[in-house]
Amino acid sequence: MSVTAAPSWSHTRPQPGWLARLFDWKPFLIVVCLLPAVGLLTVFLTYPLGLGVWLAFTDTKIGRSGRWVGLENFAYLMEDPTFWSAVFYSVFYTAVATVGKFALGLWLALLLNNHLPFKSLIRAIILMPWIVPTVLSAIAFWWIYDPQFSIISYVFVDVLGLRERYFDFLGSTWPARFSLIAANIWRGIPFVAICLLAGLQTISPSLYEAALLDGATPWQRFTRITVPLLMPILAIVMTFSIIFTFTDFQLVYAITRGGPVNSTHLMATLAFQRGIAGQELAEGAAIAVSMIPFLVFATLFSYFALARRKWQQGESND
């Protein structure tokens, strides 16, 4: 720790200067302490959030400030099949990927909750996909999904002989959609598994022993003990996962850029394509703002899950 300006400790306590006294005055100190964080968040988070909503009702382009046009952007988007396709795919992507992530992640967490050799090493390895920059692993997936040199196709066609032709992962609508979902699930499993593992480890083994003595089957132990006790943390992790899957950008942008024929656009990538690449800031903002209702829904879900948790455990918040 540094030993700078503050008065040093001595037997006769020196009278602190007016500056030191000011910083020890609680209301002032609270303001000073909160200022950097609240300032940063207000300027670069709250204000842009409001600005984004305002932009959605104007006709701003890059380099030209707009004027109020009311609901024109939204009216235009309502007519736009690409927008609806993006809304549909965002919801579909989130739903399928979340189910996949949580089914596989919960399974992995249950596996890891056993007594295993090299447990911490395995746990460390499993987190890798989540640590590495998404775009970079997405590029690896792009290469794995290559139409000519895909390693998956090679295994299925040339090694196992199960298929005649190579897979066309990214060339047509539905295969491309499911390929992206698979990549998203791959990236999401570690986060879900490690968080749920932390939840599992808080469940007392004596509950399982008691259930066992009462003759409960493994399935009953899972549904009656594991799931209810895991529910609070599951709800929170799921909220995070849903929010960040729904607003996902990197995977889609890196692997398909919304193609083929705009079929894999998520709302975020469509907003980027229209707003930044296409210079129509207002339209992009309108697409981004359309995501907010979904996010509010997910946040409320989180809030009530938290409240329920407090009530269940009967402890005060701090």
Add this chain to the structure above:
Amino acid sequence: MTDALAAASGADSARAPTADKPELLSWDSRARRVVVLYLPLAVFVFVLLFPFYWMAVTAFKPNAELYDYKTYNPFWIHSPTLDHVRKLLFETAYPRWLLTTMTVAVCATFLSLFASVLAAYAVQRLRFRGSTYVGLAIYLAYLVPPSILFIPLATMVHQLGLFDSPLALILTYPTFLVPFCTWLLIGYFKSIPYELEECALIDGATRLQILRRITLPLAVPGLISAGIFSFTLSWNEFIYALAFIQSSENKTVPVSILTELVSGDVYQWGALMAGSLLGSLPVAIFYSFFVDYYVSSLTGAVKE
């Protein structure tokens, strides 16, 4: 009692070896354990790691092998080469991109840590009316994803004259770092006994002295967690860097690989994979040193 349990579970073929291992419950026969536990786990580890293996294999393969699966087994490298890495380091601006990314990540991390420590201390220790609401508001800020902020932020960045400058990234990354770090540090400060601070107060220390000499030294694990996590998040950030930076030399690694190395119709897969591998390496090394901090910050942030 043990026999009754084993009979209830119905698995009795290879029960004997488990008898001398007290930590294994007796319904767990070894064969069953292999099928139910080790096999799925091995599949999970294989699937989760395969893309990295494939990345590494591709990065060190000569082009002749890369596009010829008939004569060479694609899963192995016959004559490893550093060509792609050399090309990346000496024929592109890759070192420059690494440097930019490092600078931005380090600055954003320190800025966020500074703001978060003070905010977390104020919320958790100074205890003013409404402090829980401030904490809740910061938590809610974490739920605002960059995908809905990047368009208005782009206009702000233009107006502030920060477009195409790394400073724009340093100032905007805290929007997702500060809420996370504050939330994490509130949890850490909560675990430090308040009595220590009361003692210091009685001894006549000022609040800032308490923060610097007592709370912060005790919260070092929390600071490390928050720091490495922020570093990783800023290293991996993509959408802001894509939207706010235009010139090649100011781009961060994830953006530049995707926009500078992917050119034309023929993708240089070897160089792309070498770039991805090198770009992942710093966080991977960082990660290997601080695994436990990552796990604790990940789970800590969720559990709070």
